[in-house]
Amino acid sequence: MFLHQEELIIKYLSKMYKEQFEMLTSTSEINWYTISINEAMRSLLNKYNIDYKSLQDTVLPLWLNKYIEVGIEKREDVNCYTYKNIKKFELFYQDYTGSEFSNNKVVVDVDKVGNVAKSLGISLKFAFKIAGLLVKIPQNFNIVISYDNMDFIVSFYCKRKYEEWLIDNLDSYMDEAIFVITT
Template sequence: MMSLLNKCDIDYKSLQDTVLPLWLNKYIEIGIEKREDVNCYTYKNIKKFELFYPDYIGNEFSNNKVVVDVDKVGNVAKSLGISLKFAFKIAGLLVKIPQNFNIVISYDNMDFIVSFYCKRKYEEWLIDDLDSYMDEAIFVITT
């Protein structure tokens, strides 16, 4: 991800000037909640929480995915800036919850995917060496 950040010339100033599309702002405005029925954190506007995995982290990660389509946004640099801004806005919501979270941005040469999950003691989702992901670029913000 570092090479992509450097290539796109993303810095603090450009991130400050980045404007989130209205559809992404809705996620931030509506907020995040803990769903007691599945013991998972999710966006409040998610109606149906699917149980794909036997662990909480996998289910949170899968249900909280938001795709920033590069083709719709226009280019990789702009899509990356929007994805980063969105991820930092999510972090701003999550720091108010007395748990630690990972917000993950991945890029598969087509789209950016932003997701989050609560860190749990006996569950892991990503491996520590993010550079070992060969098929996609990964960036993680931890609260």
């Protein structure tokens, strides 16, 4: 099972970055990410044929671009990473990881976007843009996309020793599709 999932992840990554690798010059940098998906997300990706090319053609709505444009910062008052445009950061959990995940949630409403395929593409593009911001910070992060058959939720959190948010076996999440990018 693990080898099969690893082969699919490698295949998926190679599709996602094929054009990026072909266009590299000697001054370019490659950002490596680990991608984990559960069976429900794998089914969605296959059903809607989402690949690197389709993500390049995907345009982020202005309201999502604002998160990327303002960037991400470490808030010293709460010792957590968040979007710079979030004014109020609440500590909902006893650990920083859970609070980060909860405060950094962005909902991509399928009804407002129009359909599941387009919402999935927008969510993936947004998540990879977030990864591009987070890879510049000397910490590891998880960017999580979840889909509960209603909306896509994109969030991120810093990976901390002794604080976990997701179960390693993503297939144990039976009621939602999960896609995780680890920087």
